[in-house]
Amino acid sequence: MPPINPKFDTTPIVVFGPSGAGKGTLLQKLFAEFPDRFGYSVSHTTRAPRPGETDGKEYNFTSMEKFQEMGVKQVANHPTFPRPRFVFISPPSLEVLEQRLRGRGTDKEEDVLKRLEQGKKEMEFAKSGGVNPKVVVNDDLERAYKELKEWVVGKEA
Template identity: 30%
Template structure:
């Protein structure tokens, strides 16, 4: 006899989530984000921020950031165009509101590369939709070495980044998960494990009540 058709689906439709990665500059956030987007292509997309800082030679407008002047940024902020925004190193960075909640309702995940202020604002706005991960460097000496190896900033800028890193690290307790990026592969594995587990949270599963009721009806 053929097995009866299961009344509970193999996979429930899930609400999307806002996956936040934060770290001091040089702690590996951008590399982890790039790997995650490549591995999860089609399942998660980057929320591209707006910024008033100058574009770097290796960057592409609309891909890495939306680069705008200060006047344009201020107008967007005044018009409620940002979910969150903050000053970082004399420049402004903001997360566009666009259709974020519509994408979450459609089960789409969004990746956010923001600092602790942005993470806090997103959590205040979206609460349970937000998953916050903070990446720590193994040591401040290692962080400085990474910044110097980039060869993109002056000694004064690197020092400013180091001072800001000390401030950012002090906000570790505003995150759901804290990882030390000693080994990039190990850290990335932890990040993907967190994402997979958060996707399976009961609070994000839709149709669960109906599935359970159908299962109980078989008794």
């Protein structure tokens, strides 16, 4: 990964949202368009690795208990960590989220149900104003990408 260009804002950005909301797809587009602008930290997930995934490469695979210890709330309230900007990638609805998760065909029924429950909690958290995130509803990939890009990079992008 190339070094971050120092002429750009280096405020950390925390991108969060339910599994199936489209975080990875949107970030891939952003990194491809601006390859010298961002550093990336491998995110954590409570799901099991899929075939071909390696711990520490695609994701850091962890337990729910450990995940909750190091989640968005802790980053937002950490006394020595620079105050990041938060963006929540949201599916249009829980119904659409369920369609996306089931459409993947990669998760067992119990995992889909866990992800839906967790997604509901994450959507409620984002609305609560706890970290006051920018909310990008991923109902149309190109529109959502444009909104995310303008928020992250600015209108000149």
